[in-house]
Amino acid sequence: MTSEAIQERLKTIVKPYINNQENFEKLSKESDFINDLEINSANLVDIVLDVEDEFDIRIENDDMEKMTKVEATVEVIQKKLSQK
């Protein structure tokens, strides 16, 4: 799957948790979940669990810690998909 396709699916996943609509609409690789999209840190766990369901992958603690921005999250997903 291309990183663009993953990013598009990730955008749908994060939508219910965002608190900054303007930054969500112009979401890019650089977008930071907490600082730009103003997602509550407790909801980052829900995003990771939704990512697991959407892509049928399992994310561990060390990967979870990297998943604070769109680009790093896409990279984690791509890595996990390639290991399947």
Next chain:
Amino acid sequence: MKSSKIISKLPYQEPFLYVKSIDEVSEDSIKGSYTFKASSWFYKGHFKNNPITPGVILTECAAQIGLASFGFYLLSQQRDIDLEQVKLAMTSTNVEFLKPVLPGDKVVVEAEKIYFRFNKLKVSVKMFDVSGNLVLRGELAGVILP
């Protein structure tokens, strides 16, 4: 970990401890109870001359059993930690209140784990009165930091 030990480790005390007993606990669920003392501080004001347990207190009771006590148990099963140092924060509540709970009433709280991952516990919770009537139901979530 024994249920009496769970309660003694909780970071609450009077007048804000709303767990009396933990009767069953496993990897998947917990069951506990509490009896609302007629002398509790909040009945004087909620409501004037018509004491009814506030929904926010029922939610707290459900959370102290379904999130805090359950979380302490789950954490202690995962690793050997000092529970005195654990920090708790409730992060979401989505509950419905179906029947009033009056001064002196005993309630039973049952919570089932939805997930416990990355230090976040989410449960589906139900509270019953002594007649078995459902008085509260919903979902609660919180973070538990060792």
